[in-house]
Amino acid sequence: MTTVRELRPADARAFLEVHHAAVRGLAAKDYPQAVIDDWAPLPVTDKAVERFLLNPDKEIRLVAEHDGKIVGIGALVVGKAELRACYVTPGASRKGVGSALVREIERLAQERGLGFLELDSSVTAEPFYLAHGYEVRERGEHILRSGQAMACVKMVKSLQPRAQHL
Numbered sequence: 001m002t003t004v005r006e007l008r009p010a011d012a013r014a015f016l017e018v019h020h021a022a023v024r025g026l027a028a029k030d031y032p033q034a035v036i037d038d039w040a041p042l043p044v045t046d047k048a049v050e051r052f053l054l055n056p057d058k059e060i061r062l063v064a065e066h067d068g069k070i071v072g073i074g075a076l077v078v079g080k081a082e083l084r085a086c087y088v089t090p091g092a093s094r095k096g097v098g099s100a101l102v103r104e105i106e107r108l109a110q111e112r113g114l115g116f117l118e119l120d121s122s123v124t125a126e127p128f129y130l131a132h133g134y135e136v137r138e139r140g141e142h143i144l145r146s147g148q149a150m151a152c153v154k155m156v157k158s159l160q161p162r163a164q165h166l
């Protein structure tokens, strides 16, 4: 069974490792090696973990566990109405882990009063987000922290107003 919960600081390295495994194992077929190397730089250093924990954009970070192991990660930036991340390890893909993360991100967004979510999807993840009702706004480029540009698909989804409790 898959459970989704908020990240604890002790999970930071596992979060980055899942991100890197997904990029290198699932997205690498769709991007040049230079993009993959900047998107998921190896090794995961202590410095990278420390920087990740600073969290300047106040991401709400989630992990998905299967049999006690972290196999998926997600992130929401409420201030930008942005679904920031959803990544699943190759070994756990196509088992509903990514969907569980997206459902929880959307629930948290609705709980905070957001009426829509935007995201920059990888080319790889476009069918996944389409399956979740996201629509393509435009195709463009996402600029990685290193300055490297990567092809992306800008998508958006309206969220239903949260049910009122009378």
Ligand SMILES: CC(C)(COP(=O)(O)OP(=O)(O)OC[C@H]1O[C@@H](n2cnc3c(N)ncnc32)[C@H](O)[C@@H]1OP(=O)(O)O)[C@@H](O)C(=O)NCCC(=O)NCCS
Pocket (backbone or CB within 6 Å): 022, 023, 026, 027, 085, 086, 087, 088, 089, 092, 093, 094, 095, 096, 097, 098, 099, 100, 120, 121, 122, 124, 125, 127, 128, 129, 131
């Ligand atoms: C995109 C990603 C998060 C999907 O996670 P997942 O756990 O495999 O997704 P799910 O099992 O919940 O898939 C739900 C549905 O999405 C669609 N889908 C998911 N992956 C797909 C793919 N590679 N091709 C086509 N449709 C896909 C399918 O409709 C699927 O339902 P189905 O398996 O019953 O056919 C995962 O493949 C990943 O981490 N990719 C690489 C990293 C990446 O690019 N992440 C997004 C960054 S913006």
